[in-house]
Amino acid sequence: MNKQWIISGIVTILIWGAGVYGFYFIKDAVPNKLSNPSTILASETIERTEDSVVAESKQLKEVIHETQKRVVHIEVADYSLGSGFLYNDQGDVVTNAHVVAGATDVKVKTTDNREFSGKVIGISEETDVAVVRVDGLKGTEPLPMNIDESAEIGDEVLALGSPLGFQNTVTTGIISGVDRDLDLPPYHYKNMYQISAPIAPGNSGGPLINRKTGEVLGINSAAADQGSIGFSIPLPNVIALIEGWSKTPMTTLPNIVEQARAEDFTFEEIGFSDHELAHYLVNYFYESLNYQDYVTAYSLLGSRWQSDTTYESFREGYLLTESVVVDDLVVKNEDALTVKAIITAEERKNSNITYHKYKVTYKLGYENDQMKILSGKGEVIE
CATH class of the missing domain: 3.10.450.100 (NTF2-like; domain 1)
Incomplete structure (x- = not known):
């Protein structure tokens, strides 16, 4: 028993000695860090902040690049009207109803300047949403969708439009309001997102993207006459309508061309040189x-x-x-x-x-x- 106590005491002394030596060794080796811990924390914070800024900037560019490849330019009768985005792997493109109003067949151009024929398979007379089926895009990976959750005020967003227009077809902002209602006959816009990202030429019918996740939140649809205010249809509000057209395309399309192309639409698109x-x-x-x-x-x-x-x-x-x-x-x-x-x-x-x-x-x-x-x-x- 005494022998065990002696061995235990020796081991304890050695452990304590090593601890004391280690403390003073570290203290002498890095005196500046121990004597000025606030400096260490400040410098580490700066490094981490700079790293995070670089990472965020890279992520933003990647989101834009990956999204642009799935955003298309839509033309009706050789007139540049707007945009759309690929929402499933069947080649179905979501856009605004006013973009394709009165048309059955349209032209669709992709970011890499390929051109396809598209057919309108669904369009609403009340909600400004439509679906165009593009057989040439069947099998192409679509944009990720957020169909379960609504965006909140303050969420950072990107508004993307036709990549075949100006480079300014990507605008940034936040969700600045929710549950906004407005009327632009023949459409009634209900529970819209108000966004600070301007709806510029080329954006109408394009996706509203969550800046952090790259998911589609809504369909960019209208702009205020004054100020940098845009409005986007929340995707959860119309996803059932969109999916219904994809599963069962409309056999007869309503004729809404005269009303839908009225001059009071502030977001009609223009061609580019x-x-x-x-x-x-x-x-x-x-x-x-x-x-x-x-x-x-x-x-x-x-x-x-x-x-x-x-x-x-x-x-x-x-x-x-x-x-x-x-x-x-x-x-x-x-x-x-x-x-x-x-x-x-x-x-x-x-x-x-x-x-x-x-x-x-x-x-x-x-x-x-x-x-x-x-x-x-x-x-x-x-």
Whole structure:
């Protein structure tokens, strides 16, 4: 028994000794941190804050990029009317009723400038919502939906519209009001979201997106005559109607064209010039490369360029490019529609990161009524 007590006492002394030594060792080794703990906390807070800002910024850009690929531009009788978004894998696109009012067949253009035929399979005479079926988009992954919960005042949102318009088709804001009612004959808007994100040309019929989750919250539908106030139809309020049309398409569509296209609609869309579209396409080309979305970038090239360059070699040519920043971009009419730009490329070589500036020139033109990047060349700026 005495022997056990002696061993136990020795072990206890050793443990206490190690603890005391460790304390003084740490105290001497990092005196600044122990003597000024507030400085440590402040610096760590700054680092974490900066990291979170970077992460949030990256997340926002990713949400926009992923959403844009599922937002479409809708045309009726060659007149640019508005937008829609892919809501299921059957190729069904949700939009506003006023966008497709009076039409049975429409044209639908995607972000990568592909064009498809669409057929209106459902439209309401009272609620400003419609569904267009696009067989060419069947099997495409749709946008994530929030159909169970309503948004609340203060929620951060994005309003997206036709990606084939101005780059300003993405606006940011918050839910600034709920349960708003208004009348724009023949439609009665009930329990609408009021949003501070302006409904700009190209936004009507597009999705209202939760900035943090990327989920669709509503359908952007109307704008106030004054001020930056927009209104969006909450998705939970109309999802049953939308799903009903998808399961059982309407065989006869109501004729609401005359009323729906009245001049008092403040959100009618406008067309965009070749210069504006060329400006957008080149920017979107580099944006796709930055997200390593080589398929979309390759799809923007003309058929001759694609025949001379396989997708595999195109992709391989950009694998070492970390990111591209467009410093300056100008669209000109020379012998063809020409885009000239100065870009800065962050490139990886032998585990090292280098930066190079390039002067690039692209020729753009139409193929099968779709604008494409027909050719391009670049040179390093010393």
